[in-house]
Amino acid sequence: MTNKEIFPKIADFLVDCDDYLITTHFSPDGDAIGSCLGMGELLKSLGKKYIIVLEGGLPEKYDFIGNKVTVFDSSAVEFDRRYSKIIILDAGDYKRIGKTANLIVENPRILNIDHHLSNNGFGEVSYIEGDASSVSEILFNLARFMKVHISAEMASYLYIGVMTDTGRFRFSNTSASALKTCAELVALGAKPMELTEAVYFDLPRSYIEALGKSLYSLQFLGDGRLALMEYLDRDEIEDAEGFIDFAIGVKGVKSAVFIRSMEDGRFKVSLRARDSLDVREIAESYGGGGHTKAAGFRFRGSLDQLKFDLIRKILERLG
Numbered sequence: 001m002t003n004k005e006i007f008p009k010i011a012d013f014l015v016d017c018d019d020y021l022i023t024t025h026f027s028p029d030g031d032a033i034g035s036c037l038g039m040g041e042l043l044k045s046l047g048k049k050y051i052i053v054l055e056g057g058l059p060e061k062y063d064f065i066g067n068k069v070t071v072f073d074s075s076a077v078e079f080d081r082r083y084s085k086i087i088i089l090d091a092g093d094y095k096r097i098g099k100t101a102n103l104i105v106e107n108p109r110i111l112n113i114d115h116h117l118s119n120n121g122f123g124e125v126s127y128i129e130g131d132a133s134s135v136s137e138i139l140f141n142l143a144r145f146m147k148v149h150i151s152a153e154m155a156s157y158l159y160i161g162v163m164t165d166t167g168r169f170r171f172s173n174t175s176a177s178a179l180k181t182c183a184e185l186v187a188l189g190a191k192p193m194e195l196t197e198a199v200y201f202d203l204p205r206s207y208i209e210a211l212g213k214s215l216y217s218l219q220f221l222g223d224g225r226l227a228l229m230e231y232l233d234r235d236e237i238e239d240a241e242g243f244i245d246f247a248i249g250v251k252g253v254k255s256a257v258f259i260r261s262m263e264d265g266r267f268k269v270s271l272r273a274r275d276s277l278d279v280r281e282i283a284e285s286y287g288g289g290g291h292t293k294a295a296g297f298r299f300r301g302s303l304d305q306l307k308f309d310l311i312r313k314i315l316e317r318l319g
């Protein structure tokens with residue numbers, strides 16, 4: 001389905017109802033956050049009521065967004081009501097909204113907007129645009145289609161989404177339309193230097209310390225084609241965005257695996273690939289998902305067995 005066919009349906013969903021809950025996947029990245037906040041601004045300019053709820057709330061890294069918006073934490077706040085009109089952004093599967101599901105009625109009306117091809121198209125209205133750099137880019141086009149006012153705040157949130165999901169305009173999804181979107185967002189008031197500094201160059205000390213430990217664990221297998229990185233401290237790292245880029249960015253490496261422990265005893269596994277390897281298919285075999293070159297899953301069980309199986313699967317596919 002194309003923009004032209006689906007945008008009127010999305011617009012109807014947004015115009016016809018009121019009192020929305022906006023959410024995204026757990027461990028939200030910049031696009032997940034940017035698109036939720038951007039959707040909030042879009043609804044605000046339509047005069048609609050909404051709340052933004054994320055499992056875990058707004059990550060510390062995004063504190064700079066400050067008190068301009070309220071983001072509720074579904075794992076910490078008690079709500080005395082449930083929501084029936086739900087907007088889910090950047091989440092390939094309904095289950096990926098985590099504990100936020102506790103705030104939702106049975107059989108809710110759902111609008112699902114995503115760019116992960118693994119998205120199963122759940123919801124009353126769903127739009128999966130695999131070619132879009134980010135959900136933020138889709139929302140920019142939607143806002144333009146609906147002719148809503150794009151405030152400087154909204155432009156900034158969407159800019160954060162495109163910037164982070166393209167890996168600072170470096171990944172293969174850095175398309176002409178992604179760059180054009182950003183050019184327009186800058187014209188509307190997004191400030192690239194300020195936003196880049198805030199997201200990437202004002203890091204908590206704990207982030208760099210955890211990065212150091214993770215880098216120290218790096219091992220190279222299969223003639224240097226597979227990089228394995230681990231962070232197995234008992235304290236879960238709050239933010240490890242970008243760690244795996246160091247592993248996949250080594251000369252000769254075709255695939256990278258980053259395994260880190262979670263507080264509840266599970267493991268969070270991120271996969272990256274270069275060239276022809278499809279890591280989404282591997283992540284899906286463990287109940288996860290993502291993109292062909294970047295995917296992940298969560299795992300409960302023996303770490304040794306997991307590593308053994310994963311290494312074998314990847315090396316088999318690398319041939």
Ligand SMILES: [Mn+2]
Nearest residue numbers: 031090135165
């Ligand atoms: Mn995204």
